[in-house]
Each structure stands twice: as structure tokens, then as C-alpha cells.
Amino acid sequence: MPELSYREAVRDALSRAMRDDEDVFIMGEDIAEMGGSMGVTQGLVDEFGPERVRNTPISEMALAGAAIGAAMQGMRPVAEIMYEDFLTLATEQIVNQAAKHRYMSGGQLTVPVTFRTQGGAGWSPGAQHAQQLEAWFMHIPGLKVVFPSTPTDVRGLLWSSIYDDNPVVFFEHRTLYGIKENVPDELEPIPLGQARTHRQGEDVTVIATGRLVHEALAAAKEAEKEGVSVEVVDPRTLLPLDEDALISSVKKTNRCVVAHEAVVRGGFGAEVAAVIQYGAFDWLDAPIERVGAKFTPLPFAPVMEEFVVPHAADVLEAIRRTVGRSDGN
Amino acid sequence: MQPTCLKRFAEPWGAAMATEVKLPRLGQGMESGTIVKWLKSEGDKVEKGEPLYELDTDKVTQEVEAEASGVLLKIAISEGEVEVGKTIAVIGEQGEEVQVEPQQTDGNGTSAREVDDDAQEAAQRPVRDSGPVQEVRENREVPPTDANGRIKASPLARRIARERGIDLSAVAGTGPDGRVVAEDVERTAASGAPTPVSTAALPLEGVEVQQLSSMRKTIARRLTEAWQAPVFQLGVTVDMGRALELRARLVELHADGVKPTISDLVTKVSAAALMRHRAVNALYKGDAVELYPTANIGIAVAVPNGLLVPVIQSCERKSVAEIAAARAAIVERARAGKLQQSDLDGGTFTISNLGMYGIERFIAVLNPPQAAILAVGSIEDRVVVVDGRPAVRPRMEITLTCDHRAVDGATGAEFLRDLKAFLEEPGLAL
Numbered sequence: 001m002p003e004l005s006y007r008e009a010v011r012d013a014l015s016r017a018m019r020d021d022e023d024v025f026i027m028g029e030d031i032a033e034m035g036g037s038m039g040v041t042q043g044l045v046d047e048f049g050p051e052r053v054r055n056t057p058i059s060e061m062a063l064a065g066a067a068i069g070a071a072m073q074g075m076r077p078v079a080e081i082m083y084e085d086f087l088t089l090a091t092e093q094i095v096n097q098a099a100k101h102r103y104m105s106g107g108q109l110t111v112p113v114t115f116r117t118q119g120g121a122g123w124s125p126g127a128q129h130a131q132q133l134e135a136w137f138m139h140i141p142g143l144k145v146v147f148p149s150t151p152t153d154v155r156g157l158l159w160s161s162i163y164d165d166n167p168v169v170f171f172e173h174r175t176l177y178g179i180k181e182n183v184p185d186e187l188e189p190i191p192l193g194q195a196r197t198h199r200q201g202e203d204v205t206v207i208a209t210g211r212l213v214h215e216a217l218a219a220a221k222e223a224e225k226e227g228v229s230v231e232v233v234d235p236r237t238l239l240p241l242d243e244d245a246l247i248s249s250v251k252k253t254n255r256c257v258v259a260h261e262a263v264v265r266g267g268f269g270a271e272v273a274a275v276i277q278y279g280a281f282d283w284l285d286a287p288i289e290r291v292g293a294k295f296t297p298l299p300f301a302p303v304m305e306e307f308v309v310p311h312a313a314d315v316l317e318a319i320r321r322t323v324g325r326s327d328g329n
Numbered sequence: 330m331q332p333t334c335l336k337r338f339a340e341p342w343g344a345a346m347a348t349e350v351k352l353p354r355l356g357q358g359m360e361s362g363t364i365v366k367w368l369k370s371e372g373d374k375v376e377k378g379e380p381l382y383e384l385d386t387d388k389v390t391q392e393v394e395a396e397a398s399g400v401l402l403k404i405a406i407s408e409g410e411v412e413v414g415k416t417i418a419v420i421g422e423q424g425e426e427v428q429v430e431p432q433q434t435d436g437n438g439t440s441a442r443e444v445d446d447d448a449q450e451a452a453q454r455p456v457r458d459s460g461p462v463q464e465v466r467e468n469r470e471v472p473p474t475d476a477n478g479r480i481k482a483s484p485l486a487r488r489i490a491r492e493r494g495i496d497l498s499a500v501a502g503t504g505p506d507g508r509v510v511a512e513d514v515e516r517t518a519a520s521g522a523p524t525p526v527s528t529a530a531l532p533l534e535g536v537e538v539q540q541l542s543s544m545r546k547t548i549a550r551r552l553t554e555a556w557q558a559p560v561f562q563l564g565v566t567v568d569m570g571r572a573l574e575l576r577a578r579l580v581e582l583h584a585d586g587v588k589p590t591i592s593d594l595v596t597k598v599s600a601a602a603l604m605r606h607r608a609v610n611a612l613y614k615g616d617a618v619e620l621y622p623t624a625n626i627g628i629a630v631a632v633p634n635g636l637l638v639p640v641i642q643s644c645e646r647k648s649v650a651e652i653a654a655a656r657a658a659i660v661e662r663a664r665a666g667k668l669q670q671s672d673l674d675g676g677t678f679t680i681s682n683l684g685m686y687g688i689e690r691f692i693a694v695l696n697p698p699q700a701a702i703l704a705v706g707s708i709e710d711r712v713v714v715v716d717g718r719p720a721v722r723p724r725m726e727i728t729l730t731c732d733h734r735a736v737d738g739a740t741g742a743e744f745l746r747d748l749k750a751f752l753e754e755p756g757l758a759l
Contacts, residue, residue: 283484283488285484286510324504
């Protein structure tokens with residue numbers, strides 16, 4: 001079992017797909033010789049050449065449009081949007097074009113494109129280079145939204161995204177690129193829409209995405225010392241959402257915390273809270289807690305950045321509130 | 330924000346000087362424990378891992394170790410029953426000032442101390458003078474309501490109350506802001522209907538009043554729960570001739586070890602039968618039945634003023650001698666009050682043997698969430714028909730109680746048929 005970083009796992013899925021299948025190619029800003037601004041596509045141009053590892057002009061609108069066009073013609077393009085903040089510039093293409101054509105053509109067209117992008121705080125990138133905007137895309141029928149948190153998951157889910165006949169917005173987290181894990185020799189595709197339970201517990205379910213999965217696991221360890229048994233579930237795919245898994249976990253534990261790095265207001269957690277209250281209303285023994293960033297643009301100063309985004313301590317505090325043991329700090 | 334967030338950066342848990350000692354949850358379902366005594370005094374030095382105090386839970390009494398090194402600055406609760414998670418002491422550095430918040434017991438900010446005083450005062454009053462006593466009771470039992478009289482209760486608490494026909498207004502809430510949570514309703518359900526019963530008229534002279542220990546409270550609660558299960562019983566009589574011969578031979582072979590008993594043999598062959606009938610080696614969990622791959626057999630042990638069921642793990646993999654040794658060890662620990670929580674966890678099946686008291690047959694009450702329990706009677710010489718002729722044979726009755734939600738009649742019968750066959754011809758269990 002090779003050990004791969006999250007970054008290498010993304011690269012591994014891309015290269016295997018390109019090796020197996022001539023229809024798969026990648027495009028984006030500086031992804032060829034430079035290997036992408038996060039180094040994810042390093043070396044791919046040497047193996048696959050500039051036709052299949054395409055540098056594009058600095059226009060997210062143009063590159064997204066080109067990828068969508070290629071997808072409609074039967075290719076399976078993977079377009080990299082350097083920072084998810086820049087998705088704003090491609091939103092017309094993703095929301096009004098990619099998400100709509102299959103429906104509007106009565107199924108005559110499919111748009112099997114994957115938009116890979118990354119974001120996240122923790123390294124002082126400032127207000128315009130670290131937002132977590134996954135919730136915007138969950139609101140659009142016709143899209144799928146994926147947000148993996150581990151090397152194994154990112155590899156298996158990217159593969160499934162490439163081979164899904166619908167447009168997928170695929171979120172990676174900047175601070176997870178370095179984490180390593182032993183992954184199976186063979187790439188095992190992970191179906192979209194399937195949650196993963198990282199840890200079984202009895203008292204509280206923490207539903208976490210991206211970096212917060214790791215913070216939630218750290219909080220769960222601390223909670224255990226206080227006698228609180230925490231289950232940690234990562235939905236992995238935000239759209240479609242594995243509602244059954246989330247509801248059945250909360251039916252078991254009777255308490256729920258939702259945690260993500262994006263701001264709390266209107267976030268993914270709001271949707272999960274609604275799903276849980278409807279599906280597990282009679283099983284809830286405490287209000288659903290939401291953990292996320294404070295409602296402010298992300299500060300540049302490291303100390304303030306740390307203050308704004310959530311950490312394990314914030315998840316732990318929410319866990320304590322659900323079991324009625326907050327000591328108020 | 331304070332510069333402490335810098336610290337969070339590197340060390341999310343901070344490094345507070347003083348460590349609060351909180352009552353730990355030592356096992357599933359533990360809600361509170363009783364501090365028996367402190368093994369250290371205020372001002373004593375303690376090392377992490379050193380025994381700090383003795384804790385009586387509903388199952389065991391055990392020493393709890395310090396989680397931090399330093400000086401025991403303050404003992405907030407010196408003895409008595411405490412909820413899990415409450416701060417009971419503080420460990421810190423010599424000379425450090427500490428403040429322990431008064432232990433909140435309800436939304437009115439009454440400390441445990443004050444409630445005790447109230448209760449004591451109430452106890453000293455003549456019972457017929459019911460005015461003030463009634464007030465105390467109302468303060469403690471009525472859950473918070475809003476201006477419209479709606480009771481603050483969680484959806485789960487509401488559902489459980491609805492299902493069990495419990496009036497929420499009679500349940501004391503212990504959640505945040507006095508919210509009635511599921512545990513509160515279950516506690517009320519277990520303690521029976523909270524009907525005020527006047528005891529004033531009953532003469533108490535000559536009556537010995539025994540307050541329930543936490544173990545007896547647990548026995549009461551769990552057996553009341555068990556009584557709600559739809560159970561049925563299956564009984565067979567077993568010819569114990571071969572089993573007695575085998576037992577005699579095992580005693581010879583293990584002359585210097587623990588002598589295997591008939592109970593140990595029953596445990597061993599039950600494990601073999603459970604492995605062939607996994608549906609009986611099961612826990613009933615409301616919306617699922619969990620079938621277990623190992624036979625972790627609980628042995629009902631009588632202890633002073635109670636009953637405990639320590640578990641012998643993976644009996645299917647142990648020899649009779651190993652089971653005998655494990656049984657001797659846990660029974661000794663049980664009688665000495667030295668069982669650990671881990672000795673009691675994980676059981677998948679229970680055996681209760683009253684044969685040594687000459688009980689020929691009895692019906693055991695289920696040990697939820699386990700799906701079945703076996704009651705073992707005494708071995709008695711009986712005249713029976715063997716090959717068409719009367720013969721005197723050692724016979725033993727065994728009775729299986731099954732939770733019908735998990736085990737059906739035929740399933741239980743097949744298990745019992747194999748168990749009987751294994752006892753009559755132990756070689757078949759191989």
C-alpha cells in the first residue's frame with residue numbers, strides 16, 4: 001500500500017484516468033510546466049504532452065466555457081480553477097450553462113466536466129484567496145458538489161467525478177494537500193453521494209467536511225476523556241447528500257453538531273440542520289449546533305485569521321453544549 | 330480578542346495551570362457516581378496515575394486515578410452522589426488560587442449544599458405540616474415553562490414521554506436552562522409513576538428502612554426495563570451422566586489448578602451452541618439486532634445485597650480449564666467489590682445457575698439488550714425410561730428466556746436442542 005499525500009492522490013487519479021482514457025484531459029492556468037499554483041499537476045505535461053495538459057489564458061470564464069464545450073462534444077475534461085474565490089468569474093458558465101444543458105436538451109446532451117478547485121484558510125492568504133464557497137453550488141440543480149477530506153477519499157471521489165455524466169464542482173482544501181495516508185494499490189472509485197463514518201460514537205454525531213473532519217476527530221478524542229462518545233461522519237459529497245446516513249447516525253446519538261470552515265450563515269451546515277430536524281425530529285435531545293467561521297471577510301493577520309476560522313476547540317465546545325456540559329467559555 | 334488565540338494556534342487545548350477533576354463516565358449508560366472517599370487530602374501532592382478517590386458507580390466500586398500531577402488544591406465534593414462531568418476537585422500548583430463554581434442543580438441557581446439544607450430542614454419538620462415541604466418539592470420537580478405554560482423539553486424527551494404515557498409536567502429537567510431531556514424522562518419512567526404516596530399513616534416502629542444503594546437502584550431500573558420485553562421460555566431436561574464423568578476427569582487432570590465445575594462446562598458448551606446459533610448470541614437494539622461473532626458469556630454472581638453479571642470474553646475459544654480460571658477470578662473480584670467496568674462490559678449472553686441451592690427449575694429475567702438468558706437448575710437423580718426400562722439417571726433442567734423481538738421460538742428451540750445434545754454428549758461440541 002503506497003503512502004500518498006492528498007496532493008499526490010489528486011495527481012494519481014488524474015494520471016490514471018488520462019492513461020486509461022483518451023477522452024480525459026486537464027486544463028487550467030499555469031497547470032503545465034509550472035504544475036499548477038499548488039503543485040498538484042506537476043510532471044503531468046511530461047507524460048501526457050501539452051495537448052492534454054493545457055495551459056489556458058487567465059480567464060476563468062473562457063476556460064470553464066471551453067471545458068463545458070469539450071464535455072458536450074464527448075470529452076471528459078477536468079478544469080482547474082486556481083482558487084475557489086475565482087469561481088465567481090466562471091459562475092455564469094458553471095451555473096447557467098453546465099448545470100442546465102442536460103435538462104434543457106431533454107437529455108440529448110450531457111456535460112461530464114469536472115471543475116477542480118481549492119481554498120481554505122490557515123496560511124494567511126487574505127480575504128480573496130481562501131473562501132469556502134461550496135454552499136453556493138449546492139443550491140444549483142444540475143450540479144454535483146464534492147469535498148473530500150483524506151487522500152483515499154480525494155482519489156476515489158475524483159475518479160467518480162470524472163466519470164459522472166453531470167458537471168461536478170470538486171473542492172479541495174489547501175491545508176490538506178500535505179496530509180499523507182496509505183492508500184490501496186488499486187484505485188477504488190468511491191460513489192458520489194455516500195458518507196463515510198470516521199469514528200463510531202454513542203452520544204453526539206459531528207457531521208464535518210474538509211479540514212473540519214480532522215478538527216472534529218481531534219475534538220472527539222478530547223471529548224472521550226470527558227466521557228462523551230462522539231461519532232464523526234464526513235458526507236464527502238455535499239450534493240447529492242447522503243441524508244439517510246446522517247439521519248440514522250443522529251437517530252442513534254440523539255445529538256448533532258455540524259462543522260465546516262465556511263461561514264456559519266447560509267452554510268452547508270444550515271442545510272444539514274434542516275435535513276436532520278426533519279428526518280430525526282423525534283430523536284433530537286438537544287438543538288443542532290453549527291460550527292463555522294465568524295461572519296466576516298477572512299483577515300490577513302494570522303492571529304485574526306485563527307480567531308475567525310473554527311478549530312477543534314470550537315467543535316469540542318459545541319459537543320459540550322449538546323450534552324449540556326458547557327462551562328461557558 | 331485576547332492574545333490567547335495565539336496559543337490556540339500551536340496548542341488548541343491551551344495550557345491552563347489548574348486542572349479540574351471531573352467525574353468521569355466509566356461505562357455506557359453511567360449517569361452519576363457516588364464518591365465514597367478521597368484517598369488524598371487538600372494540600373497533598375498527587376502524581377498523574379496515582380489513585381485519587383474511590384468511586385461507587387451503579388456497578389462497581391473502583392479507585393479513580395489522577396489525570397494530572399500537582400497539588401490537590403481543592404476538593405469540591407467530598408462524598409455523595411455526583412453527576413458525570415461535574416467538577417469534583419482541582420489539581421494545580423502550590424499556592425495557586427482556585428475557585429470552584431457552586432454546583433448548579435437547577436435553573437434557580439441553588440447550590441447542592443442549599444438543597445441539602447432545605448431537604449434536611451424539611452425532613453426535620455413534622456410531616457403533617459405539609460405547607461413548606463410542598464413548596465420545596467415543587468421547586469425541585471416542576472420543569473420550567475414559558476409564559477404560555479409550554480414545557481421546555483427536547484423532541485426526543487417528548488416522544489419517549491408520549492410512548493410511555495408520562496406526563497412531562499411531572500418530570501424534572503436537567504438539561505440546559507432546565508430543559509427536560511431524554512435521560513430525565515427515562516429516570517422518571519424507571520422510578521415508576523411519580524405518584525405522591527402518603528406514608529404518614531404507616532407506623533414505622535420496628536421497620537428497618539434500607540436506602541437503595543446505587544447498585545440496587547440499577548438492578549431495579551434494569552429489571553423494570555427487562556420486564557417490558559416480550560419474552561417466552563423454553564425448557565428441556567438434560568441427562569448429565571456424561572457431563573459428570575467429564576467433569577470428574579477434568580478435576581483429575583487439573584488437580585493443581587482451579588477445579589472445573591458443572592457451571593464451567595455449561596458455559597463452554599453454551600459457547601459452542603451459540604456459535605452455531607448466532608441469532609441467540611445477539612443484542613436487541615431497537616431498530617436492529619446485532620449478532621456477535623464471539624460468545625461473551627455473563628455469569629450471574631450473587632454479592633452482598635445484590636447481583637452482578639461479570640463477563641467471560643470469547644468463551645468459544647477458551648478451554649474448560651481456562652473458563653474455570655476466568656470464572657474463579659471474576660467471582661472473587663465480584664465478591665470483593667473489586668470488579669472493573671471492563672469486567673462487566675460486552676456480554677452477549679448470560680447464564681444464571683441456582684442449582685447449588687437445590688433449585689430444580691426457574692425462569693431468569695432477561696438481561697437487556699441481550700436476546701437470551703439461560704437458567705440452570707440442580708442435578709437430581711430421577712427414575713427415567715432408558716431403552717424401555719426404568720433407570721436412575723442424573724437429570725438437570727435448563728430454561729431459556731428469549732426476547733421475542735430478536736429470537737423466534739424455533740430459533741431458540743434449535744439452540745436449546747444443540748445445547749442439550751452437547752451436555753449429554755460433550756464430544757459433539759468439538
